[in-house]
Amino acid sequence: MMHFPDRPDQEQTRRLLQDSGAVVAVLPGRAHDLARLGLLADRTRPPVVTVIGKYNHGKSRLLNELIGHTAFAVADKRETVELSAHVHQGVQWLDAPGLDADVGSVDDEHALQATWLESDIRLFVHAVKEGELDASERTLLEALHCDGLRYGRQTLLVLTQIDQLSSDDQYRKVADTIGSQAPAFGVHPVSSTRYRQGVEGGKTLLLERSGIPALQRVLQGALERVPSARAHEAQLLLGDVRSELTQLVDERLARVCDLRAQQTQQRQRFDFDLLAVLDKVALDIRALIDVPGPDHSLTPDSFAEQFKMTPGKRERNRLQVGYSKACIEINAVLIKHGVSELPQAQRTSVRSLDNVMVAVMGVYVKYRKDLNQIFCEEAGRARMQCEFARYFELSPDRVELAAEISAAAGAVDAAQRALVALETLEARASALEMSGGSTA
Ligand SMILES: Nc1nc2c(ncn2[C@@H]2O[C@H](COP(=O)(O)OP(=O)(O)OP(=O)(O)O)[C@@H](O)[C@H]2O)c(=O)[nH]1
Ligand SMILES: [Mg+2]
Structure with a gap:
């Protein structure tokens, strides 16, 4: 009868189970094959x-x-x-x-x-x-x-x-x-x-x-014939599992790539639309404030004039209307890209204030220099771009997409870990093949 050495040590068994577990975690349909491979890898059996x-x-x-x-x-x-x-x-x-x-x-x-x-x-x-x-x-x-x-x-x-x-x-x-x-x-x-x-x-x-x-x-x-049959069986099973696992890794990588491409594309479209609207409102605001004659908005109203229409009030109204129009145009772009409500953590008890536009721009502006600073100067535009992009990334669809990407990347990691674990099992199987070859 054949001679079989002593039982493998516990550490070996533990590692074998761990490696098989990593593969089964991503290929549950292969649980039986992995269990069989575990037995085949035990040369003392x-x-x-x-x-x-x-x-x-x-x-x-x-x-x-x-x-x-x-x-x-x-x-x-x-x-x-x-x-x-x-x-x-x-x-x-x-x-x-x-x-x-x-x-x-x-x-x-x-x-x-x-x-x-x-x-x-x-x-x-x-x-x-x-x-x-x-x-x-x-x-x-x-x-x-x-x-x-x-x-x-x-x-x-x-x-x-x-x-x-x-x-x-x-x-x-x-x-x-x-x-x-x-x-x-x-x-x-x-x-x-x-x-x-x-x-x-x-x-x-x-x-x-x-x-x-x-x-x-x-x-x-x-x-x-058992030792050589076992080696043959182990090779075939490993080959089957390997090709399924390799395919799974490829599919999962492709999915992460797709999702990342989608993420980049969405962001590019958002940046493009935002830049276009900021260019447009900058021109509108410039036309609004580059008017000849004195700037009446700077003239404060006297107490006696508080209920009367003054050139100062008229100018400030005109600026406010221009400001609101600019905000509405920008807001339309934000809504198109799913940016409207503030993220949960920033919401207040007043629903009308809970939108991104109000949070970034405020509701009121009085002077031409303010409009100029906000819409026409480089720093103002850079601030808007940066703030709106930040809220864009915090919007529900973007957060969901980012979570999907991180889950998909986790799935790739798991499949790649499984592939490494399978390589360890393969190394054991080739040792088995060698011993099978020598006793066959
Ligand atoms: N005459 C005769 N009886 C046999 C032979 N082999 C088994 N038996 C009898 O058949 C009956 C069943 O035998 P088992 O070996 O217990 O059958 P089993 O297939 O193991 O049955 P389970 O364990 O219930 O699945 C027993 O009474 C045996 O003595 C045989 O070659 N000739
Ligand atoms: Mg019986």
């Missing part, structure tokens, strides 16, 4: 032989006879209800509950976990007294065959309880039918009862007619 088949077909008893002692419970009823393992001569033998859709899915789950996750070799057990394979058996065998073709995991179709048929002829008929139902498999006929009788009575002929020694020989050959 003995080869695993599992029985699979319907209940009461003689699975547990077959394992006992193959091992040479009673490791698993046998009964003439539905007996095995959970997985049970027994290590014997460097091989882990796994007894699984019988498959039967009528009884319950939990047992089936255990059996399928043993078959798909843990096993290297499956003994598909079918009792010939039951006649041909039923539909569920055929479906499972087909799946196991495909799995074998792709990953090299082996399945042996074992026909049990051949002593229960009255003649060789009857056996031939059943075996031929089953052979045509599962043409990809050779059949291995066995009788545990005959084998036991042969062992206990020292009857060599009975032993040979039990089919168990022949099955043991086939099994030995299959066990010898």
Whole structure:
């Protein structure tokens, strides 16, 4: 039998789980493959032989006879209800509950976990007294065959309880039918009862007619192929996961790029429109304040004139109207780009004051020099640009877009971390391949 070294240390196992976890986090659909890869990467794990088949077909008893002692419970009823393992001569033998859709899915789950996750070799057990394979058996065998073709995991179709048929002829008929139902498999006929009788009575002929020694020989050959089969399977699984992960990284990167491009474009459009409106209002304001004659706005009203229209008041009104018009034009651009209400933290109890325009510009202006400073001088324009751009970035759509970008960038990081983790798993797998190559 093969020699397998001691169990891996805890640190190794912890790192393996961590690496697998990072990959599963981004490819949850690959959880099973990663779990399988985790098992494959454990070079100290003995080869695993599992029985699979319907209940009461003689699975547990077959394992006992193959091992040479009673490791698993046998009964003439539905007996095995959970997985049970027994290590014997460097091989882990796994007894699984019988498959039967009528009884319950939990047992089936255990059996399928043993078959798909843990096993290297499956003994598909079918009792010939039951006649041909039923539909569920055929479906499972087909799946196991495909799995074998792709990953090299082996399945042996074992026909049990051949002593229960009255003649060789009857056996031939059943075996031929089953052979045509599962043409990809050779059949291995066995009788545990005959084998036991042969062992206990020292009857060599009975032993040979039990089919168990022949099955043991086939099994030995299959066990010898396990290391290379495992290496092959690990390479394929890693290749599958890698290509899916690489594609995911590419898709996620593309999404971040798209979102960033959208963000830049939005900002460019905003800057363009804002600059255009600021240019326009600067011209309008210049025309408003560059008028001949004295500037009456500078003349204060006397107490006696407080209820009368004066040239000073008229001029200040004219400036205020011009100011309001400029503000309205700028505001239209802000609204077009989704900038209207102040961010939550800046809001007051007066709704009409809670808009960006009021916050940046105020509501009132009296003098030509103020208008000039605000709209025409470089510093004033720079202030408006800077303030409006700041509020633009704080507007709901922009904040949402920025959050979307940071989530998408986080998703890229996770996928890239998964790729690094996968590389670590790959490094372990190539070590496995080397060891598989040398023992194969
Ligand atoms: N005559 C005969 N009986 C057998 C043979 N193999 C198993 N049996 C009997 O068939 C019954 C079921 O055997 P088990 O090995 O418990 O069957 P199982 O497939 O493990 O059943 P579950 O654990 O319930 O799924 C028991 O009474 C066995 O003694 C055989 O080769 N010949
Ligand atoms: Mg059993």
